[in-house]
Amino acid sequence: MAGGFAKDGAVQDQIDATIEDAISRARGRLPRGESLECCEECDKRIPEARRKAVPGVRLCIACQEQHDKEAATFSGYNRRGSKDSQLR
Numbered sequence: 001m002a003g004g005f006a007k008d009g010a011v012q013d014q015i016d017a018t019i020e021d022a023i024s025r026a027r028g029r030l031p032r033g034e035s036l037e038c039c040e041e042c043d044k045r046i047p048e049a050r051r052k053a054v055p056g057v058r059l060c061i062a063c064q065e066q067h068d069k070e071a072a073t074f075s076g077y078n079r080r081g082s083k084d085s086q087l088r
């Protein structure tokens with residue numbers, strides 16, 4: 001019985017750790033809270049105006065544009081792909 005109890009405790013610890021991990025990861029992704037003074041990617045200073053305009057901003061304008069471009073390229077590729085299959 002004692003062994004079973006210890007096992008349950010270990011599983012609960014694991015669940016707690018997983019939940020905490022998920023929460024901290026979700027927090028890191030949410031665009032809110034404190035804005036970073038320096039860009040997360042290139043360490044360049046983020047302009048004060050941008051930090052006020054975008055709460056919780058983590059990237060400088062250049063890096064943000066790069067991210068947006070990559071996202072646009074990816075979704076554009078998907079759109080082209082589905083259009084091609086519709087034409088055929």
Ligand SMILES: [Zn+2]
Pocket residue numbers: 039040041042043044059060061062063064
């Ligand atoms: Zn940057």
